[in-house]
Amino acid sequence: MIPPPSKKLTNLPPYLFVRLSALKEKAAASGLKVIDMGMGNPDQPSPTHVVEEAARSVREEPWTHRYPQTKGIPELRSAIADWYRRRFQVSLDPTNEVIPLVGSKEGLAHLMFAYLGPGDVALVPSPCYPVHYNGVLLAGAKVHWLPLKEENRFLPDLKKIPAAVARRAKVLILNYPNNPTGAVLENTELLQEAVRFAKKHRCFVLYDNAYSEISFDGYRAPSFLELPDAKKVGVEFHSFSKTYSMAGWRLAWACGNAEIIGHLAKFKSFLDYGVPGFLQKAAVAALNGPQNYVVQAAQLYRRRRDVLCEALKQIGWSVEKPKASMYVWARLPERFRKTGSLAFCEKLILNTGVVVAPGVGFGPYGEGYVRFALIVGDSEIREAVTQIGNFLNQKASKPSSPSSKLLMSA
Numbered sequence: 001m002i003p004p005p006s007k008k009l010t011n012l013p014p015y016l017f018v019r020l021s022a023l024k025e026k027a028a029a030s031g032l033k034v035i036d037m038g039m040g041n042p043d044q045p046s047p048t049h050v051v052e053e054a055a056r057s058v059r060e061e062p063w064t065h066r067y068p069q070t071k072g073i074p075e076l077r078s079a080i081a082d083w084y085r086r087r088f089q090v091s092l093d094p095t096n097e098v099i100p101l102v103g104s105k106e107g108l109a110h111l112m113f114a115y116l117g118p119g120d121v122a123l124v125p126s127p128c129y130p131v132h133y134n135g136v137l138l139a140g141a142k143v144h145w146l147p148l149k150e151e152n153r154f155l156p157d158l159k160k161i162p163a164a165v166a167r168r169a170k171v172l173i174l175n176y177p178n179n180p181t182g183a184v185l186e187n188t189e190l191l192q193e194a195v196r197f198a199k200k201h202r203c204f205v206l207y208d209n210a211y212s213e214i215s216f217d218g219y220r221a222p223s224f225l226e227l228p229d230a231k232k233v234g235v236e237f238h239s240f241s242k243t244y245s246m247a248g249w250r251l252a253w254a255c256g257n258a259e260i261i262g263h264l265a266k267f268k269s270f271l272d273y274g275v276p277g278f279l280q281k282a283a284v285a286a287l288n289g290p291q292n293y294v295v296q297a298a299q300l301y302r303r304r305r306d307v308l309c310e311a312l313k314q315i316g317w318s319v320e321k322p323k324a325s326m327y328v329w330a331r332l333p334e335r336f337r338k339t340g341s342l343a344f345c346e347k348l349i350l351n352t353g354v355v356v357a358p359g360v361g362f363g364p365y366g367e368g369y370v371r372f373a374l375i376v377g378d379s380e381i382r383e384a385v386t387q388i389g390n391f392l393n394q395k396a397s398k399p400s401s402p403s404s405k406l407l408m409s410a
């Protein structure tokens with residue numbers, strides 16, 4: 001008999017998108033056309049010059065076939081520092097203030113492992129990217145939720161954190177442009193407050209800036225590191241996944257406070273060898289090469305956002321247009337709020353083949369919403385919304401019965 005896995009693992013439900021995949025397969029098996037707007041998985045091919053550089057490097061540079069080093073090649077760390085200077089006018093020491101990651105999901109979770117253990121507290125917004133809390137729980141620490149509410153423009157209220165919690169907090173997590181809400185920072189007030197909070201309570205700020213380059217209507221996202229003293233109290237994460245549609249390459253980086261970066265590097269050195277050399281060369285090409293791809297990607301997401309929001313409006317589901325990210329965060333239609341987002345998504349997938357992510361998967365304050373990821377073309381978006389409209393009409397005529405049993409066992 002195999003013994004059970006650790007309590008930490010057993011206590012977590014299956015990862016949201018693993019659960020959705022099982023339902024998607026069921027829908028496809030029943031003959032439905034699946035239109036998947038669930039996961040934030042970009043559908044566009046990565047930039048051609050980046051693909052070519054990866055192929056050239058793996059073919060012509062046998063050193064890339066050997067073990068890489070956790071801290072990354074100097075050329076990539078310099079390219080990241082140069083990009084930061086150009087984009088945010090922030091200066092970084094490429095030697096000890098930058099570390100490439102095997103995707104930010106890896107880096108985020110490992111940073112929690114490096115800093116947190118039983119008895120520690122992490123301040124985590126909800127709704128949020130699931131690793132922001134699952135990483136904390138897997139590290140054996142406690143999550144203190146910072147509710148992100150629509151009436152506060154999905155910004156946390158740091159003043160509401162009880163003093164006893166603030167004393168035990170080791171990390172404050174922030175993420176704007178925000179996944180899943182699409183909320184943005186209109187000014188640097190929250191960032192200033194975060195720097196003050198971290199100094200006062202001797203915790204650090206983990207700022208996740210994965211969507212900084214996907215913004216619309218003239219909005220430009222800031223970096224946390226632009227703030228005076230930010231580097232003294234925090235680090236920022238960026239990813240190639242969304243900016244350059246390189247989600248499958250597993251490439252990202254963390255930068256900022258040298259002490260935190262050093263501890264993350266030390267932790268990772270026991271577990272992985274960092275990013276393969278030929279992927280690091282491709283990452284350099286992405287950062288140093290032409291950036292028109294990034295501009296076009298943002299335009300594509302903006303158009304899809306408009307198509308989706310207008311189509312939803314036509315079926316009577318009004319949602320706010322986000323100024324950034326690749327998501328639309330939509331309040332559940334009134335009559336589905338009781339049964340909840342999980343039951344709604346389950347029924348929607350099994351009845352129509354349309355996949356959207358249930359808000360509750362993004363933490364307790366995500367309940368009552370669903371998230372649409374803008375990862376299918378205009379005509380599929382329209383087709384999906386027509387299906388949703390039919391589904392809602394049909395449900396309006398038949399009272400819905402909650403049936404989350406199937407999802408729970410999926």
Ligand SMILES: Cc1ncc(COP(=O)(O)O)c(C=O)c1O
Nearest residue numbers: 103104105129179210239241252
């Ligand atoms: C806020 C946020 N951070 C990080 C990530 C993960 O990025 P990566 O592909 O680099 O692991 C995501 C992915 O959806 C995200 O939404």
